[in-house]
Amino acid sequence: MINPKPGLIVKDNKFVVEWEKVEGAEYYTVYAIGFEDPVNMKGSNMTFGLIDENREYKIRDNKAIFDLELINRKKLGSTFRTKGEIINPQAILGYFYKGAEMPIIVSAYDKEGNKLNSSIPLATYYDNVPSIKIEGMDFENTYNNIKDQGIRTILNEIRKDNRWD
Numbered sequence: 001m002i003n004p005k006p007g008l009i010v011k012d013n014k015f016v017v018e019w020e021k022v023e024g025a026e027y028y029t030v031y032a033i034g035f036e037d038p039v040n041m042k043g044s045n046m047t048f049g050l051i052d053e054n055r056e057y058k059i060r061d062n063k064a065i066f067d068l069e070l071i072n073r074k075k076l077g078s079t080f081r082t083k084g085e086i087i088n089p090q091a092i093l094g095y096f097y098k099g100a101e102m103p104i105i106v107s108a109y110d111k112e113g114n115k116l117n118s119s120i121p122l123a124t125y126y127d128n129v130p131s132i133k134i135e136g137m138d139f140e141n142t143y144n145n146i147k148d149q150g151i152r153t154i155l156n157e158i159r160k161d162n163r164w165d
Helices: 068-073 140-149 151-161
Strands: 008-010 014-018 027-037 042-049 063-067 079-082 084-087 101-109 115-118 131-134
Antiparallel strands (some): 014 063
């Protein structure tokens, strides 16, 4: 991966991911790893695809720009079911917020959707993986969204987006 390097500081809401082309690749997908404790990159985690600023998951070039506000609007599978539904903070706030560090991965796919290559090795320490650290994001937009729509409306949208039945 060319960019980002581990620990790249993101001060505004956009960042660039750039990688070397893979022979035979039809498209690339950029992923982030969200941790239970994203400030220290510890605890349980999940890997999820990122949409670029053009709202695309399948990226045809070897460079893409990502908008954190756009990504945070996409509600992710963030429920934990034990006895009922529990919603973690990221379901409402998004995974990208000030202080969080997010490892970034790029995978290459052929025209049939078979993975050709990935920027993450099978075994690694996350402190050696390219990542971004969020500096400029705050909760003002999220707070205004919650205030304007109401928490029940947002929770209903999350349930609908994640097909909770």
